[in-house]
Amino acid sequence: MTVAYDAMLASVTPGFIxxxxxxxLEPLHTxxxxxxxTNVYSCAFASQVATSVVKGGLYRRLDFVRQxxxxxxxxxxxxxxxxxxxxxxxxxxxxxxxxxxxxxxxxDTFALLGAWFTLPFATSTPTFTGxxxxxxxxxxxxxxFTSARPDPLFGDDIANTGRVALNNTxxxxxxxxxQWVWRNKKVTFKLGGTGLAYSDFATVGSMRxxxxxxxxxxxxxxxETIGSIxxxxxxxxxxxxxxxxxxxxxxxxxxxxxxxxxxxxKDCKLPLTNNGVSYGQYSTFQTAFSSPPPxxxxxxxxxxxxxxxxxxxxxxxxxxxDYNVSTSSITINTATYVYTDYEIWADLHILNxxxxxxxxxQSLLLNCGEDPANIDSSAFGALDLAAPFILGVYLTEPxxxxxxxxxxxQSIFGQVFVGGDGRWxxxxxxxxxxxxxxxxxxxxxxxxPHEDLQAVLNEVRAQYDYRHxxxxxxxxxxxxxxxxxxxxxxxxxxxxxxxxxxGNAADLAERLxxxxxxxxxxIEFEERGLTLMGAQVGDLIAxxxxxxxxxxxxxxxxxxxxxxxxxxxxxxxxxxxxxxxxDLQGQTDRIFRLGPAGSTAWSAATAAQRAIYxxxxxxxxxxxxxxxxxxxxKVLG
Amino acid sequence: xxxxxxxxxxxxxxxxVTVITASASATGYPATGLANPARWVFWRSTTxxxxxxxDFDLGSSQSMQCFLLNRWKAHTGGGTIxxxxxxxxxxxxxDKGTFTLPSPNPTGVIAIWLGASISMRFVRFLFTNTGxxxxxxxxxxxxxxxxxQPAQSIDxxxxxxxxxxxxxxxxxxxxxxxxxxxxxxxxEHAVLPTKPDTDRVTLTTMVxxxxxxxxxxxxxxxxxxxYFTYFGHFEAPPRIAHVAxxxxxxxxxxxxxxx
Numbered sequence: 055m056t057v058a059y060d061a062m063l064a065s066v067t068p069g070f071i072x073x074x075x076x077x078x079l080e081p082l083h084t085x086x087x088x089x090x091x092t093n094v095y096s097c098a099f100a101s102q103v104a105t106s107v108v109k110g111g112l113y114r115r116l117d118f119v120r121q122x123x124x125x126x127x128x129x130x131x132x133x134x135x136x137x138x139x140x141x142x143x144x145x146x147x148x149x150x151x152x153x154x155x156x157x158x159x160x161x162d163t164f165a166l167l168g169a170w171f172t173l174p175f176a177t178s179t180p181t182f183t184g185x186x187x188x189x190x191x192x193x194x195x196x197x198x199f200t201s202a203r204p205d206p207l208f209g210d211d212i213a214n215t216g217r218v219a220l221n222n223t224x225x226x227x228x229x230x231x232x233q234w235v236w237r238n239k240k241v242t243f244k245l246g247g248t249g250l251a252y253s254d255f256a257t258v259g260s261m262r263x264x265x266x267x268x269x270x271x272x273x274x275x276x277x278e279t280i281g282s283i284x285x286x287x288x289x290x291x292x293x294x295x296x297x298x299x300x301x302x303x304x305x306x307x308x309x310x311x312x313x314x315x316x317x318x319x320k321d322c323k324l325p326l327t328n329n330g331v332s333y334g335q336y337s338t339f340q341t342a343f344s345s346p347p348p349x350x351x352x353x354x355x356x357x358x359x360x361x362x363x364x365x366x367x368x369x370x371x372x373x374x375x376d377y378n379v380s381t382s383s384i385t386i387n388t389a390t391y392v393y394t395d396y397e398i399w400a401d402l403h404i405l406n407x408x409x410x411x412x413x414x415x416q417s418l419l420l421n422c423g424e425d426p427a428n429i430d431s432s433a434f435g436a437l438d439l440a441a442p443f444i445l446g447v448y449l450t451e452p453x454x455x456x457x458x459x460x461x462x463x464q465s466i467f468g469q470v471f472v473g474g475d476g477r478w479x480x481x482x483x484x485x486x487x488x489x490x491x492x493x494x495x496x497x498x499x500x501x502x503p504h505e506d507l508q509a510v511l512n513e514v515r516a517q518y519d520y521r522h523x524x525x526x527x528x529x530x531x532x533x534x535x536x537x538x539x540x541x542x543x544x545x546x547x548x549x550x551x552x553x554x555x556x557g558n559a560a561d562l563a564e565r566l567x568x569x570x571x572x573x574x575x576x577i578e579f580e581e582r583g584l585t586l587m588g589a590q591v592g593d594l595i596a597x598x599x600x601x602x603x604x605x606x607x608x609x610x611x612x613x614x615x616x617x618x619x620x621x622x623x624x625x626x627x628x629x630x631x632x633x634x635x636x637d638l639q640g641q642t643d644r645i646f647r648l649g650p651a652g653s654t655a656w657s658a659a660t661a662a663q664r665a666i667y668x669x670x671x672x673x674x675x676x677x678x679x680x681x682x683x684x685x686x687x688k689v690l691g
Numbered sequence: 692x693x694x695x696x697x698x699x700x701x702x703x704x705x706x707x708v709t710v711i712t713a714s715a716s717a718t719g720y721p722a723t724g725l726a727n728p729a730r731w732v733f734w735r736s737t738t739x740x741x742x743x744x745x746d747f748d749l750g751s752s753q754s755m756q757c758f759l760l761n762r763w764k765a766h767t768g769g770g771t772i773x774x775x776x777x778x779x780x781x782x783x784x785x786d787k788g789t790f791t792l793p794s795p796n797p798t799g800v801i802a803i804w805l806g807a808s809i810s811m812r813f814v815r816f817l818f819t820n821t822g823x824x825x826x827x828x829x830x831x832x833x834x835x836x837x838x839x840q841p842a843q844s845i846d847x848x849x850x851x852x853x854x855x856x857x858x859x860x861x862x863x864x865x866x867x868x869x870x871x872x873x874x875x876x877x878x879e880h881a882v883l884p885t886k887p888d889t890d891r892v893t894l895t896t897m898v899x900x901x902x903x904x905x906x907x908x909x910x911x912x913x914x915x916x917x918y919f920t921y922f923g924h925f926e927a928p929p930r931i932a933h934v935a936x937x938x939x940x941x942x943x944x945x946x947x948x949x950x
Contacts, residue, residue, distance in 0.1 A: 065868075066867075066868040066869070067857070067868065067869050067870075067871045068868075068870060068871060069870070069871035069872070070870055070871075101718070101719070102719075102721055102723075105723065108727065109705075109723065109724065109726035109727035109728075109732070110721060110723050110724030110725075110726065110727040110732045111721075111723070111724075113718075113719035146718070174719075178872070178873065179731045179950060183827070185719070186718065186719035187719045187720055187724075187732070187733075189731065189732075190731050248871065495862065495863065495864045495866070496862045496864060496866035497862065498862055498863055499860060499861060499862055499863060500863070501863060582860040582861070582862045582866070582867075582868055583860070583868060627858060628858045628860070628870040629870075
């Protein structure tokens with residue numbers, strides 16, 4: 055966000071303007087071969103359209119041209135288009151589009167040659183320079199962008215809903231609604247204000263057009279969530295689906311998923327893919343999805359085992375004596391362990407491939423088809439620095455990618471989400487971090503309890519070192535008798551992780567138990583302003599209020615709340631932000647972060663310092679011996 | 692202050708035969724937009740240090756007695772806006788007046804009222820750049836045509852009401868902020884008594900043409916367009932109220948259009 059944008063949000067008289075930018079498609083036809091060039095064809099394409107319907111027409115900004123699903127390259131002249139197949143040049147002054155297809159033949163030979171362009175609409179006329187005229191046709195309906203966490207700590211659910219209503223009293227959309235392709239095209243929403251430059255406007259979100267409905271007064275864009283690329287099912291390939299280079303003769307693997315491996319996993323049951331080679335050939339190859347970069351294909355077996363199908367006795371095999379290894383398979387070369395009598399397991403690790411959380415998450419996104427430009431790789435790199443332990447992920451059954459992501463989030467106490475700039479990003483969730491935003495009494499038009507049944511846990515068990523072949527895992531646990539006796543009930547929760555180390559799992563169990571050892575104070579709020587318009591679920595807010603659910607003081611002096619749910623509504627009246635805040639699962643007054651050097655003692659500390667910094671207790675566990683509410687002190691989150 | 696109000700409602704710029712061109716237009720802001728009555732569709736020139744002009748070819752010589760602009764922007768550094776006109780395309784343009792550019796200008800309107808009607812085919816709005824500053828100019832809602840000045844002006848008692856549709860946001864503790872929205876004026880309780888009866892005919896024709904849908908210029912005081920000439924519409928088509936034999940009154944409410 056720019057300085058001017060932040061200043062507008064902080065203003066007591068902001069003049070909000072919402073920009074609505076649908077990106078629509080026009081299929082192009084009526085091509086003329088340009089005689090002066092070898093490969094160039096042209097068609098009429100005007101920027102100012104519908105001039106016969108509406109005086110002055112509507113301006114559209116050409117974004118790109120595609121031949122079927124292939125994007126053509128923009129060039130600066132028709133001559134360059136001729137010299138570089140698969141290009142286009144837009145002569146805007148003469149309303150002419152020059153194109154050379156990827157093969158040099160006429161565009162008519164392709165199913166689609168289309169122009170994608172952006173239309174400019176706004177809730178009020180902005181005073182931009184160097185931008186097209188944004189027509190103030192928004193007549194009321196605008197969507198809301200909502201994201202929430204079903205569990206306060208992990209997982210994002212996105213539920214963007216809404217419509218956009220555009221003024222159609224002049225009939226502008228009567229024909230355009232049918233001449234252009236609107237369905238499945240993106241609409242971008244930006245927020246700014248009077249006097250701001252276009253570059254100061256912040257992107258609030260994007261949605262997809264499901265349909266356009268037109269009557270004599272309005273044109274309605276029915277919108278839906280773009281949808282997460284993580285809804286894709288992985289692994290994507292199955293044995294016998296035509297993947298190149300495999301002869302599938304093992305009947306028991308036909309139709310089964312070709313596994314994906316990240317990190318290090320023990321006791322992986324290897325798929326028998328060729329029973330016609332020696333005494334059985336087992337694949338260790340990883341097949342990527344469609345787009346680069348693929349998952350590294352090379353998987354190394356650190357140890358190989360033969361499991362007798364009848365007795366279930368495990369035997370460690372000897373390389374070269376019992377089996378041979380290639381880059382894509384393990385072949386049993388002794389009849390002793392023929393496939394009819396034995397399963398083959400192996401301890402596997404991926405060679406030069408993703409092993410840590412950040413790297414694995416990036417690889418998942420890319421292999422689900424995400425554009426690398428839409429991934430903040432530095433954030434994922436930082437995640438690996440903060441959580442450097444190697445994970446073990448072995449996928450052999452179809453599962454939605456987002457479920458794998460959730461488990462990784464849960465394993466490292468992390469969060470994966472689409473940031474305000476529209477890129478995938480990741481972070482470790484640290485409740486002791488400095489707050490991203492600060493709100494006070496004057497910022498809330500609503501502050502009411504949010505009803506929600508909650509569980510309080512006295513025990514959490516974190517599973518780690520999962521063994522694929524047996525379905526077994528080790529467990530680390532954390533329990534607390536105080537919670538058990540105070541709650542007069544025992545509630546336990548088991549968490550599956552991709553962790554491999556017992557110490558990491560024990561730390562995770564301890565943190566999860568602590569953060570579920572008390573009921574959360576959930577607050578439904580609505581902002582007077584739009585400070586949180588750029589906030590994300592999971593962001594931390596420092597709240598100051600004359601009253602608040604704090605045992606020690608009954609006031610909020612900057613204690614930290616987490617955004618559990620946020621709804622950013624762009625209309626119909628004014629943009630608003632509302633949602634649900636969570637007091638760090640009831641622990642906001644206990645979680646601290648280290649204070650600056652030379653911090654004062656508790657007795658001299660201000661209310662705000664006591665709210666967020668850590669303080670040592672006495673031998674009896676009291677920060678302030680005269681105040682029983684300071685018993686058990688502060689914890690580092 | 693002038694004694695009688697004026698209505699400029701029959702705009703030659705909006706005729707279908709009128710051809711609108713400009714010396715140069717910024718991308719997305721063509722001169723043809725001035726054929727659109729919407730106040731938010733306007734022309735913007737390219738950024739230059741020279742003069743810029745907006746030209747209207749009315750198709751044939753037309754009567755005109757006033758020239759108005761709303762949403763205008765002159766060159767910074769002392770630029771002026773003139774009106775020039777001619778009958779034949781080969782003729783030189785002749786000055787017909789220079790707009791007074793008020794500051795501030797709450798209504799966004801500037802006007803030139805001629806003493807007598809003239810008949811011209813070609814009209815030019817010339818934006819001079821006396822300071823040679825690299826800048827762009829803008830114009831919206833250009834009007835070329837005649838005006839109607841009733842024999843009797845508006846009765847006493849009308850109110851100019853500023854309307855601010857800004858939305859208040861109030862915190863639990865009472866702290867308030869406001870989401871600013873463009874404000875505009877309403878002229879309420881305006882009553883136009885008509886005498887002679889010919890005024891009734893003209894007013895009825897005007898009302899039939901514009902209704903409450905087509906914008907027009909309403910000058911309470913033509914000598915002070917910056918504050919007393921509005922570009923807007925009738926909130927409802929004015930009623931024709933019979934007062935006495937051959938005496939009628941037109942009560943109306945006029946609402947300024949937002950740009």
